[in-house]
Amino acid sequence: MYPAPSLHAWHMAHGTRHMTHGTWHVACGTWHMAHGGTWHMACGTSSMIRIADLNNKWAKYAKPGGWNDPDMLQVGNGGMRESEYRVHFSLWAIMKAPLLIGCDLSRVSNATLRILGNDEVIAVNQDRLGVQARKVQVSEDSLIEVWSGPLSEGRWVVALVNRSPISAKVTARWKAIGLNPVQPMYARDLWKKATMDKVISGELSIRVPSHDVRLFLIWPATETSSS
Structure with missing residues (x-):
């Protein structure tokens, strides 16, 4: 044997x-x-x-x-x-x-x-914290998802995923992610390599094309850098 x-x-x-x-x-x-x-x-x-x-x-x-x-x-x-x-x-x-x-x-x-x-x-x-992001929000039809996980230096990654055949607005809520709902955050789009020009609080809501994703790095507005 x-x-x-x-x-x-x-x-x-x-x-x-x-x-x-x-x-x-x-x-x-x-x-x-x-x-x-x-x-x-x-x-x-x-x-x-x-x-x-x-x-x-x-x-x-x-x-x-x-x-x-x-x-x-x-x-x-x-x-x-x-x-x-x-x-x-x-x-x-x-x-x-x-x-x-x-x-x-x-x-x-x-x-x-x-x-x-x-x-x-x-x-x-490659973030040194090494925490796997998880699915934190799912629509009733399971076609719209929010994935998120903590990163080092108080930052978070947020993925807005649209599995549906049509474009859809996807909303990531701070409470679902595990953040203070009133915490103001900066957000950077990692595929467009562009930081949003306004501070956001409570949620991040973006229209996502069919079978696509919007991927964001978010961090507290009290900080000045995402790196």
Whole structure:
């Protein structure tokens, strides 16, 4: 009889922990969470949105040193339009997933390169606090969502996601996010790389095109910088 997979993982993790160069362990199942690295959340044949939903259920397990892995990015591989690639990359980034590029970079469009190379979105993924963003608001038909999570230095990331076939106004409420409802905040659109010219309080309400996302960095208006 072969040893249990968890025993193999234990020997691998402990056998390599003293190596001078970094190692990265990837496996499946909650048993692997004790050994660091990443653990796959679903097979690659599942849709991007279904995988994001599954990953959300396991958010409490993510932490610095061990991450929920929703699998390789499909941005640039076809089968999705540009706005859907943007949703894909945004969700993987805020969930602190390993951003493993799965396309042939020598063949992709400039639009794809702009998505994969957005330094402000990548910075959210690499934030040192290491907290996975979660789904905090969902419409009755499950087509409109707000995802949010805390970042270092008192900042938050907020994703307004529209899964519906038509454009829709999406509203993120401070109370749902976990903020003081009367706290004034600055907001920066990470895809447009532009900071809103007014302070907002209580909620952030933006019209989002069909199958698209608006991704914001927000921070208290008492601060002067988002970096």
